[in-house]
Amino acid sequence: MEGAWRKVRRALGLRLCVRTPAAGGELRAPSPAGGCRGDAAVTVAAAGESGPATQAGALRRSKSGGRSSSSSKGKCAICFATMRSGRGQALFTAECSHMFHFHCISSNVKHGNYVCPVCRAKWKEIPCRSLSSNSPHGRIGINPNRSPQQDSHMVLHRQDPNRRRDVRRLHTSEPADFNDDEPLQHKEGFDNLNFGSTKTPEISSYPEFQTVPQSSSLDGFDILIHAKAPTASSGHITGSLVNETSVRSSSRAPVDLVTVLDVSGSMAGTKLALLKRAMGFVVQHLRPSDRLSVIAFSSTARRLFPLRRMSHHGRQQALQAINSLGAGGGTNIADALKKSMKVIEDRSYKNSVCSIILLSDGQDTYSISSNVQGTSTGHRSLVPFSILNDERHMVPLYAFGFGADHDSDTLHSIAEASGGTFSFIEDEGVMQDAFAQCIGGLLSVTVQEMRLSMECVDPGVQLCSIKCGSYPCKVARDGRNGSVDIGHLYADEERDILLSLTIPKSREQTSLLRVACAYKDPVTNETIEIQGDEVKIKRTISTVSEPVSIEVDRERNRIQAANAIESARAAAERGALAEAVTILEDCRRVLSQSFASQSGDRLCMALDAELREMQERMANRQLYEASGRAYMLSGLSSHSWQRATARGDSTDSTTLVYSYQTPSMVQMLQHSQNHCP
Structure with missing residues (x-):
């Protein structure tokens, strides 16, 4: 036994004083002069050896005469897992007295973070793991049959400011192909579930008038076509963090999620800390059947880890990688997008739902200098790569612009081209809420590849136009039929499509349209x-x-407001702010005179509040x-896809953007607000 402890002592490379522990006790360094000298502590649990109360045979080098401090509630502040003695794990106690798993904090330091993740205290001694470590999953096992050289991958280094740049470069090189994604969860685990929703989307129609004179x-x-997705299964979003069995509480489709995070120099400090907290919230609400990959970008982009299932171990590894991030460098959105699409294209396995989340707080500083087609602005915007426009690879990207200096034109263009939305996070304190609202939708997809088709019935009826925002649509040359591709819908999400027809004179009841819907169930992959x-x-x-039908009039008002916002934005980009304000003011006056508004319609009131807010922001x-x-731009994105986006203070529910919220989004948002760390 003593030989094993001597090997541990040599492996740690520490100047420790050792005494033989009492039976069932722990091995401590004696304090000949009031305590061992030094600031940091490392505890190594002997693999497979533990006692009911104390660790059988451990080395400690701790502050204040061997006194050991643990983090809040005995959990590692990086991976949130419980720290227990006797599990073959190394524990690190910093000079500030906070304790972490050694493999968690050494990875954190490897990426250049020399401050405590809990109290932000600067450290003089830092943990470091050599790149030759063969210990699986970062666990440090003590084997008495191994030589000191074989166990020498766990050491403490005194921080040297001149080595900071070298330490930040110590990360695993990326493979040429990103086909190393973790296999999907075995289907046997779901055999007892009743997959698929027993409900189908609701399709309703509202003609402008129920009766029309024969002579007209x-x-x-x-005609308004209204579609509503099925309701989410019960227990879809729990009030606690997910666990291995929570997947049985509902039958939602598993998700492949790629998050692309800006870690440029402007994200240093509070911004990065809030981003890590927001990502922690996302990770903790993914299930073992969901997979996550994280890409961090500054001057270049790098994949932190491949698509990995968010099992207990997967979440620990993801949180460890996220918390190891440091800020520095420029902003290369183009490289980040290429890498995110490569993760999706190269994957060997595919969950039925796939999305990208992109967050940036700055202007792109690399090779983006083209304008968006169809806009009259001269501002620099990113024209998305062809892979984003290729329908075979169409993956919605949800972009989040953070703060006052981000490139909103670029982010809006990327999101619009991919079928995703653009959100504006004005207050850094609500970043987690913005992410929560987004994943509340992504984790509740009940409809995929939805297409609405309409066919004229009476020989004299013709379809003239379809108003559906950014959704692809087409009308036949003869005007006898048309279609709209809605794509995916979250649980309880609604879409309004406004059709314009030509109606002939008739003395009898006129059949105008026959509407049909086809979609794929994301759980069963069945086409319905x-x-x-x-x-x-x-x-x-x-x-x-x-x-007039209030449903039709309400949708006309919404479309008119969206058009006014687009026109006002174009004027503002030309420098004509007064003209932009006038455009919005005229729209507000017209809306106030509409039938829906005079009937006290709440949507009209929300539209008016939205337009007034925009006027104030163009003072x-x-x-x-x-x-x-x-x-x-976030308002245009929301109207374009009829989907909720975060805008300004995401807790403000008075603006129109929140009329698109689904119950799942609201529930996840409330969970975020009620469970802030």
């Missing part, structure tokens, strides 16, 4: 088709007009540059 032939008769009811109108002799050029542009 109308051009531009509007739904036939909707025919849309009909009555023909009367009377010419007395009836009130001067400085304010517009700092927040007005990003606020308007």
Whole structure:
């Protein structure tokens, strides 16, 4: 036994004083002069040896005469796992008295962080692991049959400022192909689940008027098609962190999620700390069937780890990698996007739902100098790579612009081209809430590849146009049919499509449209088709007009507001802020006179509040540059896809953007607000 401890002592390379422990006790360094000299402590648990209360045979070098300090609640502040003696793990106690797993904190230091993750105290002594370590999963096993040289991968180094740059470069080189993703969870684990939703999307139709005079032939008769996704399964979002068995509480589809994080120099300090906290929230709410990969970028981009299932061990490794991040360098969004798409394209296995989350707080400083097609602005924007536009690889990217200096044009363009949304995080304190709202949707996808199709029934009826925001649509040349590709929907999410028709004169009831829907269940991969009811109108002799459908009028108002925002933004980019404010003011006046508004419609009130907020953010050029542009772009993104985005203070629910929130988004957002660390 004593031979083993001597080997441990030599492996640690520490000047320790050793005494033989009492039976069942722990081995401590005696304090001949009031305690051992030094600031940091390393505890190594002998593999396979433990006692009911104390660790049988351990080495300690601790502050204040061997006194050992542990972190809050006995958990490692990096991976959040419990720190227990006797599990073959090394524990590191810093001079500030906070304790961590040795493999967690050594990885943190390897990437250049020389401050305590808990109290931010600067360390004089830092843990370091040599690159030749063969210990699996970072666990330090003590084997008495191994030589001191074989066990010499765990040491303490006195910090040398001149070595900081070298230490930051010590990371594993990336493979040429990213086909090293972890296999999906075995399906046997789900055999007892009733996969697939028993409900189907709801398709409703609302003609502009229920009756039309027989003598009238109308051009531009509007019909609203309303689609709503099935409700989420019960227990979809729990009030506690996920565990290995929580997957049985609901039957949602597993997710492949790639997060792309800006760690440039401008993210140093509080920003990076809040980003790590937000990512910790995301990691803890993924299930063992979900997979996560993280890409960090500054002057270049690097993959921290491949797509990995978020089992207990997977979450520990993910949190360790995230907490090891340090800030520095420029902002290379292009390289980050290439790497994120490579992760998705090269994967050997595929979960049915896949998304990218991108966060940046600065202007791209590398090779992006082209303008977005179809815009009148002269601002530099990123034209997304062809792989983002290739339908075979269409993966929605959800972009988050952080603070006043981010490139909102670029981020909005990337998100728009991929089918994702752009969110504006104005207050750094609500970053976690913004992420929570986003994943509340991503973790509740109930419909994929949804397509609405409509066919004219009466020979004289023709389909003129489809207003559906950014969703791809087409109308046949003869105007007899058309379609809209909705794609994926979150649980309870709704979409409104406004159709414009030509209606002939008729003395009898007129059948206008027949609507159908086809989609894929993301859990069963089954394609399901739904036939909707025919849309009909009555023909009367009377010419007395009836009130317009409030559903149709509400959607007209929303489209009109979105168009006004786009026009005002174009004017603002030309420098005509006064003209932009006038455009929004005119739209507010028109909306106030609409039938829906005069009926007290809440959506109209939210639209008015949204437009008024945008006017205030265009009071001067400085304010517009700092927040007005990003606020308007996040609003356009939300209207374009009819999906909730974070904008400004994400706790403010008075603006229109939050009318798109789903119950799953709201529940996850509340969970974030109620469980802030």
